[in-house]
Amino acid sequence: xxxxxxxxxxxxxxxxxxxxxxxxxxxxxxxxxxxxxxxxxxxxxxxxxxxxxxxxxxxxxxxxxxxxxxxxxxxxxxxxxxxxxxxxxxxxxxxxxxxxxxxxxxxxxxxxxxxxxxxxxxxxxxxxxxxxxxxxxxxxxxxxxxxxxxxxxxxxxxxxxxxxxxxxxxxxxxxxxxxxxxxxxxxxxxxxxxxxxxxxxxxxxxxxxxxxxxxxxxxxxxxxxxxxxxxxxxxxxxxxxxxxxxxxxxxxxxxxxxxxxxxxxxxxxxxxxxxxxxxxxxxxxxxxxxxxxxxxxxxxxxxxxxxxxxxxxxxxxxxxxxxxxxxxxxxxxxxxxxxxxxxxxxxxxxxxxxxxxxxxxxxxxxxxxxxxxxxxxxxxxxxxxxxxxxxxxxxxxxxxxxxxxxxxxxxxxxxxxxxxxxxxxxxxxxxxxxxxxxxxxxxxxxxxxxxxx
Amino acid sequence: xxxxxxxxxxxxxxxxxxxxxxxxxxxxxxxxxxxxxxxxxxxxxxxxxxxxxxxxxxxxxxxxxxxxxxxxxxxxxxxxxxxxxxxxxxxxxxxxxxxxxxxxxxxxxxxxxxxxxxxxxxxxxxxxxxxxxxxxxxxxxxxxxxxxxxxxxxxxxxxxxxxxxxxxxxxxxxxxxxxxxxxxxxxxxxxxxxxxxxxxxxxxxxxxxxxxxxxxxxxxxxxxxxxxxxxxxxxxxxxxxxxxxxxxxxxxxxxxxxxxxxxxxxxxxxxxxxxxxxxxxxxxxxxxxxxxxxxxxxxxxxxxxxxxxxxxx
Numbered sequence: 001x002x003x004x005x006x007x008x009x010x011x012x013x014x015x016x017x018x019x020x021x022x023x024x025x026x027x028x029x030x031x032x033x034x035x036x037x038x039x040x041x042x043x044x045x046x047x048x049x050x051x052x053x054x055x056x057x058x059x060x061x062x063x064x065x066x067x068x069x070x071x072x073x074x075x076x077x078x079x080x081x082x083x084x085x086x087x088x089x090x091x092x093x094x095x096x097x098x099x100x101x102x103x104x105x106x107x108x109x110x111x112x113x114x115x116x117x118x119x120x121x122x123x124x125x126x127x128x129x130x131x132x133x134x135x136x137x138x139x140x141x142x143x144x145x146x147x148x149x150x151x152x153x154x155x156x157x158x159x160x161x162x163x164x165x166x167x168x169x170x171x172x173x174x175x176x177x178x179x180x181x182x183x184x185x186x187x188x189x190x191x192x193x194x195x196x197x198x199x200x201x202x203x204x205x206x207x208x209x210x211x212x213x214x215x216x217x218x219x220x221x222x223x224x225x226x227x228x229x230x231x232x233x234x235x236x237x238x239x240x241x242x243x244x245x246x247x248x249x250x251x252x253x254x255x256x257x258x259x260x261x262x263x264x265x266x267x268x269x270x271x272x273x274x275x276x277x278x279x280x281x282x283x284x285x286x287x288x289x290x291x292x293x294x295x296x297x298x299x300x301x302x303x304x305x306x307x308x309x310x311x312x313x314x315x316x317x318x319x320x321x322x323x324x325x326x327x328x329x330x331x332x333x334x335x336x337x338x339x340x341x342x343x344x345x346x347x348x349x350x351x352x353x354x355x356x357x358x359x360x361x362x363x364x365x366x367x368x369x370x371x372x373x374x375x376x377x378x379x380x381x382x383x384x385x386x387x388x389x390x391x392x393x394x395x396x397x398x399x400x401x402x403x404x405x406x407x408x409x410x411x412x413x414x415x416x417x418x419x420x421x422x423x424x425x426x427x428x429x430x431x432x433x434x435x436x437x438x439x440x441x442x443x444x445x446x447x448x449x450x451x452x453x
Numbered sequence: 454x455x456x457x458x459x460x461x462x463x464x465x466x467x468x469x470x471x472x473x474x475x476x477x478x479x480x481x482x483x484x485x486x487x488x489x490x491x492x493x494x495x496x497x498x499x500x501x502x503x504x505x506x507x508x509x510x511x512x513x514x515x516x517x518x519x520x521x522x523x524x525x526x527x528x529x530x531x532x533x534x535x536x537x538x539x540x541x542x543x544x545x546x547x548x549x550x551x552x553x554x555x556x557x558x559x560x561x562x563x564x565x566x567x568x569x570x571x572x573x574x575x576x577x578x579x580x581x582x583x584x585x586x587x588x589x590x591x592x593x594x595x596x597x598x599x600x601x602x603x604x605x606x607x608x609x610x611x612x613x614x615x616x617x618x619x620x621x622x623x624x625x626x627x628x629x630x631x632x633x634x635x636x637x638x639x640x641x642x643x644x645x646x647x648x649x650x651x652x653x654x655x656x657x658x659x660x661x662x663x664x665x666x667x668x669x670x671x672x673x674x675x676x677x678x679x680x681x682x683x684x685x686x687x688x689x690x691x692x693x694x695x696x697x698x699x700x701x702x703x704x705x706x707x708x709x710x711x712x713x714x715x716x717x718x719x720x721x722x723x724x725x726x727x728x729x730x731x732x733x734x735x736x737x738x739x740x741x742x743x744x745x746x747x748x749x750x751x752x753x754x755x756x757x758x759x760x761x762x763x764x765x766x
Contacts, residue, residue: 096724103515121727125516212619213705270600272708273619280599289601420514424726432709435621 052082053350055358057110057341058098061088062279063305064375065165065298068368076362082354084110084362092214092277099420102127107344109351110358114416115152115161115340121420123160128342132158134356141360145380148404149338152412161340162359166377167404168297169335170220174316178205178291186316190228190257190323197266200291206268208261209290211276215427216415218434220294221261223334223411224320225254231327232409238451239417246447250327255433255440257323262434272435279306286310294320296335297400300393301375311376317396319403333403334411338380373397378404421453502740509733515723526730536735538710539718542625546714547693549629550636554689555682558637562644563674583638591702594631621711624704628712632699636692640685647681648674683754690750691743715739 059069066088073086087108089097094112101107102122111128113119122128135142141162149163174186182203187193200207211217226234230250237245261267268290274280282299284290286307293299304311322330341363343355362368364381372379376393378400388397404410415423429446432438438446512522530536565576582590597604598617605613617627655673664672697716706713706721713721715735723732 099515099727100724121514121516127516213708268601269614270616270619273598273600273616273624273704275595280602284601420725420727424721428710435709437621437709 052080053348053354055082055084055109055347055351055354057084057086057112057355057358058094058101058108059086059088059112060094061090062302064301064371065377068371068375071371072362072365072368073358075365075367076358079361081357081361084354084358090277102344105346107346109344109347109355111342111344112164113161113340113342114336114413116412116416117419117423118416119153119160119340119342120155122342123155123158127345128160129345129352130158130160131162131343135159135162138360144364144382145338146382146405148410149380152337152416153340161342162363163338163380164341164363165339165380166297166372167336167338167380167400168377169333169400169403169407169410170224170294170296170320171317171400171403172320173285173293173295173299173303174318175285175288175291175314176316177314178203178288179316182291186318187321189321193266193321194260194264196291197261197264201265205288206284206290207266207292208268209281209284209293210267210271211274211281212267212271212431212434213273214276215431216413217276217281217295218430219414219427220296220334221258222254222430223414224294225257225323226250227328227332227334227409227411228320228323228326228330229253229328231329232332232411235411235414238447241452243451244448245451246444251444252440255443258433259436259440262436267434272431282306286314297378300396301377304376304393311393317399329408331403331407332409332411333407334413336413336416337404337410419453422450425450425453505733505736505740508729509737511730511733513729514727515729516727522730526728526734529728530731530734535710535713535718539713539715539735540738542712543694543714543716545625546629546696547690549625550632550693551686551689553629553633554637554640555686557633558640558685559644559675559678559682561637561641563648563670565641566645566648579641580638582635583642585635587635587699588702590631590635591699594627595703598627618704619708621708624707624711628700628703628707631703632693632696635699636689640689643681643685643688644678647678651677679754683750687747687750690746694743694746695739715742 057073060066069086069088073084077083098107098111098113099118102111102125107127111122113122119128123130145163146167149167150159153159153161153163172186178200179186182199182205184196184199185192187196197207223235230248230253234245234248234250237248268274268281268284274284279302281293282295282303283306285293286303300311300315300317303315319330319333341355341359343352347355364379369379369381369384369387373384373387373391373393376396378384378388378397385401388394388401391397411417415427418426426447429438429443433440433443508519509526510521510523511519512526513519561579565572565579595618596602600614600616600619603613605611615623618624651674655677656669659669659673695716696714697720700707700712700714700717701720704712706717715738719732719735719739722728722735
């Protein structure tokens, strides 16, 4: 009896002890972000000097940009000016994660962002470096990119970020096959849009694909309608925190049009449960379940990496239709002027040196520009324009480049331009608007109460 | 003497009947045993609680310096109709999950504790959802419930092509369903343990008196499971009060606030609107609600330490 009981006791004691030991070892691990796929490649040894420092970078996951960014970092690491370790995150989770990291003082050296109101909150809290003096010393670098891209990185006349990737206006994508089958033409005006909604619904195809759960996808519709109906002054007033700026008649009219579209079954069934992060909305377009989609220029590259055949032969694209009687210039566009990299003010001097070296020597290399063009995206460097014609995606790239170059006004995405508190309420109210749960007037008064927050 | 034989075993008995040292010494020994858990609780539960309480008196945005603004955040939260909507949704979720999960767990637990054929195999199947992480379950269900590419398209069943996560009412029901799917195994485990402890003699006596299976269940099993039901209900209700990850991945607060329970409201206010003060207020709410709930359930359960469920045995 005694022997069996003590051997069971010994066994249980060993099990508990090893569990505690494992727990202790696990607790000793580093508290850093997870490394999906970034660690293996970027762990490859750089050339030369051990004197060169290290820096970290966070960027968005998803092909093709993830691969292009990884390659650009690997190429820079071989130059011997420093080593950068890049980690990738999905879009919406990244937005929450980066802010927490910045607030906790654990931000990466190179912070990926969209400029605008969030960059302003970082700058106001002293979390990102002022790059104005460095840029005036390195004017060759500054002149490499299109001048219009600097606006969203400028706060009170100083630069707190550098433009980094591609210009991403919002365009309408069409499924050519479905249009040919219906014998229809892409819409030029809003009335055409409503007629097409009827046509496609009668054929059992959803007129528009929409990833409504992500909410910023629904926001893109209002961004264009505000501009087409009332001109850029409508949002400019909102951005300037003018009281009751949301009660502008253009606002009410845009909201009404959107709700008409929803009621006419203009959007794919179940749009409010489809999230854009998984590219489910793009899948609807290229599997033929929806005929049109309003999305950013990045979707071209993303669809190309998933379904190159569709992009080569079945995809058409165009600008947002005009609204009869609208005041906005049809050449105005909305979207992301580009993405930006900021330098964390909490990084060590060594890390900042490496980051700035990356700007001059790794960010806009020919290899990177070519890779972006290859994938169907429009880089923001001036040298890119001449390379566009020879790319296989020339029609789309030249279309987007000319859109961005010739636009009298390029409105930055609202959820990036406004302060986070306003942006959260905005997205929430837009969601309710699309669900037909609030009227345009209720939308306007709810948004008016957020002015100045 | 033969009746006493099973009790006296040389070697085993002496260990069990070791004389206990003086009362003070025993208490010290107990204190030392409790210390690690107490320290963990202090460090990871109690101190952050104080931190959240303090934060609720600020208007911190996560980045800049922390300024104390008195009751401003409290006022902001308490006058926001959204807060009360979230509170109502939280209570609705608690009640719905309890009503759905308890009967099913009870019946499954009783079944799994029995002696039927294939019981062991079915028990393994029923416990599988417990082994998966909430986030993984949510991601899989999100794909399965996609109205265009999910189960309905795969199985060619048009009935399944509802807007499960896009229609406000359906989204709430779906959330209740997925939570139940995940946690029924856990409560089944609790009830199985509870049922296993019920002495056979009670059932034998009832059988002799002519009670059928149904009567036995309602007159013996259920009353004997009283404390298990209280434990399971406490875990269920307090758990659904703070449940976050599954609902977040599924609906992110649901089509237009339809599933924005208090825990999600706290996250959205804190990490999306960057109003840490308001989020901390809701955090304090959750703690107070949880405490009150636990106390009420314990009081309802009527824990009378002198009462016994083994009377007459």
